[in-house]
Amino acid sequence: MSIAVITPAVAISAPFTRRQGRELLFCLAGLPFAVLSPVVLVVGAVDLSWYATRGGRGSVSPADVAVAVAGVGLLAVLLVSTGAARRLGSLQRGIATRLLGVRIPGPRDGGGWRVMAYQLVKLPIGLLEAYAVFFWVGGLVNLSYPLVWGGFRNHPPGAELSPLPVYTPFGLFGEGTFRVATLPGTFAAAAAGAAMLLAAPWVTRAVTAADVRLIRGLLGPGRLAQRVHDLELSRALAVDDSAARLRRLERDLHDGAQIHLATLALHLGMAREKLGDRGEVPDAAAARELVDAALRGAKDALAELRNLARGIHPPVLDNGLADALASLAADRAIPVELDVSIPVRPTPAIESIAYFCAAELMANAAKHSSAGRLAVRAAGRRDVLLLSVADDGTGGADPARGTGLSGLAQRVAVVDGRLTIDSPPGGPTRIAVELPLRA
């Protein structure tokens, strides 16, 4: 949620932005749904019953109310059980998405009764929305009073004119808030109109925001269901991630250390043969050469295994993230400005994820963005760890291209973390990773 800073320029230009138009449309579009509120329906049904039984004479009897409540209850059951309620909910979510751009996933199953609950609160919120619409319409009308006066009330001097009522949010009905009888008076109306128009965007925004909250709460998947869904998703990611890592590990072993060792055995076997069985060595030069090759193979295999082990768990991480990041930074060819302040040590799993994110992001920056320098920051804030890697390179990092960034995002999501990419074409790039301190 962003915090709007209101400057005079913003306040004056606010009514004319696209967003305002869309929010106003949203308020208007919501009005018909308010009519479908169970309260409205019950009142309507009571009247109907009253007319049907007594032709609208006398007072409403408790029987009318009982019939109405039962009828509306039956209707609600019908709407919920046929799935119509769900469709009603998805229609309203769709309107919010189209007009406000808020994407709210639907409930996974059921949710019909929650739609009915939304319809119940839609009446008061719908009235507030109508109130917001009035700010616009009433504001425009009031603003036009001097023109109206000039156009229709140019009677000869001395003519008695009945005063015009002016409606403002403080007096909506009947006589209005005040009345004007003279041309200068209409300027007071115009000023009230201008003030209403200036206030209108903020009223609309507040009402819209409240409605969106209700939609999210009642027409969305529900907090618990959403949480379950998120957890299912992150568990699937964790399972996939660990399976993929094991597969990669096997592949690295197979194509790396194992084949180096097999080649080493091959060379040693051949050397053994060249050395002969006893006494004289038949082909010492060849034997020496083969032993040299074997030695090289052993070193390669060791290097391979060391890299592999480091890729599984870098030993320097045992001393904490600060040391590990410093050693990562020292390994880089380009200068790295490092700023680490982590007062509370995260759990090992989080440290490991943060480390591998930093390693991958730093490698990416060096590889793809032709950056001249890097800035790496890691900060512990209450219960989150914020890690960011920024470079002065060419930008344009896109998780859709290549699996590096999306893989990282997945790994971060496993522990409910977040990865944000800010990398406009032309640069600079700043990628931030937010992780909980414990997982």
Next chain:
Amino acid sequence: MTLRVVIAEDAALFRAGLTRLIEDHGHRVCAAVGDGDALLAAVAEHRPDVVVADIRMPPTHTDEGLRAALEIRRRCPGTGVLMLSQYIETRYTVRLLEGNAAGAGYLLKERVADVAEFLGALQRVAAGGTALDPEVVGHLLRAGRRADSLAALTAREREVLTLMAEGRSNAGIADALVVTGGTVEKHVASIFDKLGLPPDEGDNRRVLAVLRHLGGRVT
């Protein structure tokens, strides 16, 4: 006898070492390639006596070597195929032998360190014999599906059984155990008797018989 060999192995270092090893012993390596398709092409071109191929090669890194080998066995039945791999899969053994153990072999890569043994296996496969890794046999023995009948064998007979399953001839078994050919024949007859196998019908047929008996599900 000089063998004409085609090698397929994706790890360049190992491929070079293998080429050298084979050429050092008087054989000719006609081609050394890095994947299954190139292997098929090289075999079509050179018509080698024997192929030495890695099972896992690009592009999928699963079993392209084995698939190429089966294709070679189908197209040019006279060509021996010796598979090398970093691990032994019983399923791959089954697919490779599929009813005919002649001119087929499956060894762990590290067996090349014992140069004489490896060359022996290569020659055996080229000549239409069989060479199975002791690990294959060991795996089946450990699985213990026939523990009851195997329990009847003496320790010596178990050794002979293992060597037999590896595809060795009686002479080869005699060499390995440093005994006479007659002694081996006696052991073999005793094993066949105790396990209730059909009479000995030559080295390749008996590999299948023994594997089948051990539960290797070789058809």
